[in-house]
Amino acid sequence: MERRDFLKISAVAGATAALEGCGNPDHQLIRFIPEEDLIPGIATWKPSVCTLCPAGCGLLVRVMQGEAEVVRDGRLGLLKMGLAKKLEGNPAHPINQGKLCPRGQAGLQVTYHPDRLKGPLARVGPRGSGQFREVSWDDAIKQLTSQLADLQASNQEGGLALITSPLRGQKRAIFEVFANHFKKSLFVESAFLGDSVIRAANAASFGHALPPTVDLGQSNYVLSFGADFVGTWNSPVAQSIGFGEMRKGRPGQRAKFVQFEQRISHTGASADEWVPVQPGMEGMLALGLAHVIMTEKLRPAAAAGHAGSLIEGWSQGLPDYAPERIATQTGLQAETIARIAREAAAHEPAVAIIGDAATAHTNGYFSALAVNALSALLGSVGKPGGILFSSAPAAKESGVSVEILASQINSGAAAAKVLLLYNANPVFSAPAAWGVRAALDKIPFIASFGSFLDETSALADLILPDHSPLESWHDDAPPSGSARTVMSVAPPAMHPLHNTRSTPDVLLDVAHQVGGALGKALPWKAYDEAIQASFAALYKEKGTKTAKDADEFWTKAQEQGGWWSAEPNPAPVSTGGAPSAAAKATAPQFDGDANEYPFHFLPFASQLFYDGSLAHLPWMQEAPDPLSTVMWGAWVEINPKTARKLSVQQGDLVEVASPHGKLKAPALINPGIAPDALAMPVGQGHENFTRYATGCGANPISILSPLTVEGANSFAWAATRVKLSVVGRGKLILFGGSLTEASPELEHR
C-alpha cells in the first residue's frame, strides 16, 4: 500500500477521541455587538500622554481591532473593539519627538494586566486582610459621598487627607478643589524620586520653581553631578535625544561629558570621564571648579549674577574652595579639579546639572545652589546649550510631605478622618521609620482610586478603580524637556475593558452629590469638559492665529496630541537682582555610626521599575537591568576589593542592616562602585503588588534613615549608613552577555 495512506490510518487509529469543540457556536462565548466601526488588520494611531514619570512624553498608540473578553450587564462575552497594540512616541510632540523610553512602552501592560481591579470593591475583612467584595458604582459613590458629607457637616479641621502622585493639569485642579474645600486638608504629593530640591534651588537661583530644560544638543561641555539624565532624571527621553545630538549630531563637533558620583549610574556609564566624588561633596566640588574659573580669570565672579550671590564668599572668589583645600574632602586630586574647570570654561556652552543622590543628601539643597551658581558662571543659563526654563506654570507645592503627614497623625497633631489615595504607594516608598502604616491605621476611612492592589491600597475601605491611562482623557503641561510651551491633551485611545471609571469623573460626580459649595466649585459634568474649558482659555491667550475659533482649536489639539508653541519661547531668566542671604556649605550628615555601619547605602532609581511603581509589569521584570543584567530580582552591589576583604562572592545572600531595619538580597560584584559604598536598585521588594512583583527581591527604601534635606523639606535618602554580613547563598538571575553559564572567576558579570 502507499506509505502515506498507511500512516494516515495508523495515526487516526492510535488517537483518542476528543470533543468536537471547534467550529460550533454553541460551545463558544457569546459575542457582543461592536461599538466601534473598525476594519480588522488596519491600524489607526491615536495620541495619548504617558503618565509613568513626570516627563509627560506624548504617545502615539497603535490601535487595531481585536477580540476581548468583557463583562457587560453581568454577561461574559467577546467584544470586537479597538485595542492598543503598541506605544510609540508622538513624532510631533516637542518633549520626546517620536521616541519613548522602555518604561513608557511597557505602559501597554498596565491596561492588560491580569491583576487589574475590574470594578469597585468594599472591604469585608479586617483592614489589610485583602478581603473585599464587589459593589456597584452607585453604592461606591454613595458611600464616598456620605463620608465626605459627614466630614463637611462636622466642619473639622484637618479631617481630609489626600495622598497622590505629583499631579498637573485639570486633574490636579479637581483634587485641589477638594483639598481646599475642607478645612486645613493635608494634601500630600508623594514621590520617592521627587524633584522638590531642584525646584527650590532653581526658584532661589533663577526665579523659576521648575526643573531645568537642558539643551544638551547644543552643549559643548556637560558636568553632571549625579544626575541620571538619560535614564530616570527629569525628562529622560528629551535629554537622550539631546545626548545623541551632543555626541554625533553635529559634524566636526563632539561635546565632553563628565559625571561625578559615588557609583557609576546608568548615565555615568556613558561619560567621557567618570570621576568618583565623596558622598555629599558634590556642592563643594562645584564650588571648587568655580573657584578655579574665577581665580584664573576665565570668567568674572559677577557673571554668575544672583545665583552666585547666594553662595557665601562668591564675590571674593570662594577662597575656601581652592582645589588643594577641598581635594581630600571631595576625593578628587587638585589637578583634576583644576583641569576640568579649565576645560569647561574653554568649551562653551558648558552646563552643570545635579540630581539623584547628590540632591538626596542632607546638604543637597546647598549642593544644588552651588551647581546652579557654577552653571551661571559658565554663562549658559537661559542660553542655547545650557539650562532653559519652560513657560509652564511652576508646580504648586502643598508643603506637606508623607513624612509630615505620618508624624502629625501619629503624634495626634492631626486627626484625619478620610483619606483619598490616588496613584501613590507610600507604605512601599517610605522608610519604615516614618511610621506610615501606623498613621494610616488611625484614619477611619480610606478610599483608593488605584487600578491595582498594592501595599497601600490593600488598606483601603473602598476601592473605586480608575481607568488605565490608555482608557483615560489626559491633559498635561510638562514642566521641562522643551523650550516650547506645551499643553498636551488626548482623548482615550481605547474603550474601557473593565467596569472602571475615570477618577476625575468620579470626583466630579461625588462633588455634585455632596452639593453645596463643593458642587458649585466643580461645575463640569466630566473631566473632558474641564479640559475643554481650559483650552478655550488657552485659545484666547495663544491660539487665535492657529484656529478660527475655540472649537477648531480644541479639535486640532486633540488630533495632534496637544497644543504647542510654534517657536521656542523659554521663560526669561533673571541673573541680576538683589542678593539674598548667602548660603553656607554644610557637611553632609549620615545616620549610623561609621564604625558600626561602615558603608554608605546608595539606593538608585531603576531604569525599569523607576521608583517601584512599574515592578508589576512582566516586560520590566524580565528586561535585564542595563548595568547588571539582573532579571526578576533585586541585588546589592559591592566593590570587588571590598568583596574579597569580606569574603563575599557573587550571588551570596547578604544582609544589609541600617539603624532602622535590615533586608536580604544577593550580592553582585560591581567594579563601578566606591569601596565604602553599597548600592541597591529601588523598585523590588513588594510584599503585595500583583503576581509578578509580589515577593520579588527586597526594598531598600524600607531600611532608610529618616533624614531631611535642609532647606528643602525633602527626604534625604542617600544619607543612610549600613553594615553587611553574608547569611547564605542567594539567587541571582543574570542575562549576561551570553547564554552560557558564567564561570565563577568572572567577578564582573
Add this chain to the structure above:
Amino acid sequence: MAHNWGMVIDLDRCTGCEACVVACHAENNISTVGQEQAARSRAKHWIRVERYYEGEFPDVKVKFQPVLCQQCDAAPCEPVCPTFASYHTSEGLNGQIYNRCIGTRYCANACPYNVRFFNFYNPVWDKPLNLQLNPDVSVRSVGVMEKCTFCVQRIKAGEIQAAAEKRELKDGEIKPACVQSCPTNAMVWGDLNDPESEASRLANSSRATKLLAEVGTRPKVTYLPRDSWHGTENA
C-alpha cells in the same frame, strides 16, 4: 537591484537604555518566560544590550553594545538546519520559517552571537495580556526557534504600501521597532545596496567595525565604536 538590508549602530550615541529591547518584545509577540525559566537562561531577548566593564575603581569604563541577529551573509545557522527553516532571503535577511522548524536547535548551537532563542514551552500570556499581541506577527508555538527578523513584517508592509502607491521605497521609510524607538538615534537601518542610503554611508565610516568579523560570518550589522573627546577638533 534587490535590497540588501543592513543596520548601523553608533555606540557613541547608545546609552544602554533598553528602549530597543522593550520595543522588540512589544512588536514581535515575544513571550515572557518567568523567573524560573529566566534562571535557566531561556529568556528571549531578540535584541539585548551587552555591557562591559573595564578597569578597576576609580578608573572604570563601561561600554554598551546592543546585539541582535546580524543577518549574516555567510550565516553559520543556515547550512546546519536540516529542514531549511533557517535560510537566506532574496533581500539579504536570515529568514526563520517557523513551520519548517523541528526544533533541533542546531542553528543556535552554530550561531556565534547567541541571538537565537528556542521556545522550550508553549508561550503563555496571563489573560488579558494576550490582547497586547501584534496581529501582524506570528505567535510561535513550542518547539520552534525564533530570532530577530529585522521586523520583516514592517518591511513587507512598507513594500506593499510602496507598490500600492506605485513608487520606490524611500530611505528611512521603514524602521524596525528597535531603530524607531532609540531615543538617541543610535540605530540606522536601510538598504546596503543603495549607496545613497544613510545605512550605507555610515557603514563606510572610518570608525566602522563588525562583531566577530574574523569568524567569517559577514554580518550586516556595523558598529561605530564609542568615540573619545578630542578637545576642540573632531567629529
Add this chain to the structure above:
Amino acid sequence: MSRPAFRLSHYFCVAITIGVAALGLAVLDKALSAQGTNAPPQETSGVFTPAHPTVYEALREFLGIRSKPVQPIAYTHKVHLGNGMQCTDCHVGVDQGPDARIPSVNFCMTCHQVIATNKPEIKKLAQYKARGEDIPWQRVYGFEPSAHVKFNHAPHIRAGVDCSVCHGDMRQQTVAERKVDHTMGFCINCHQQKNASVDCVTCHF
C-alpha cells in the same frame, strides 16, 4: 523475496510505536489539562507543554483535517449576490489590509429591519440584535496556526485577483463552504504564474 517481508514487518513496528506513543501522550493529556487558573503566573509546569491541548487535535492539524463550520444563520451568498450586491459591500477592507471583514449584525439590520422580515432566518437575525449580541459566524477559510502564515488580502486585490479564484464562485453557494483547498501548492502555483515572489518569508513570518 525478503524485500516485501521486510517492508511489512517494518510498517508493523512503526504502527506499534505510533500507537504506544499516542496512548502515552493521551495519558499525559489528562494530567496536563488539569492546569487551572491558580497556576503560577508565566511559569511553566516544567512538564512538556504541547502546542495543542490534545493529541487528537494535534494530529488533526498535522493532517489538515478541519471540522465543517456550523453557521448560526443559514446565510445564502446566492441570494444576496443574485440581488446585485458586490463582495466588497460586506467584506469591507479587503482592498486596504490583510483581513476581509465580516460585518456586524447592525450592518445586516440596516436592510433586514424591513426586508424579508417574515423569514425564519431573518427572525433569528432580529433576535440576535434584540439580545444585543453579534452573530457568531464561524470561520470558513483560514490557515492553521502552526502554518505560521500571514496572508494579506490587499496586494492580491490590487493585483486584480478575483475573489472567486481563491474562494470559488460564491454566486453558486448558499451557506459558505470551503470549495477551494488552500494548500501551499495552490498559492505557489499562482505566484509562479504571475511572477510574484515565492521567497518563504513573503508569507511565513
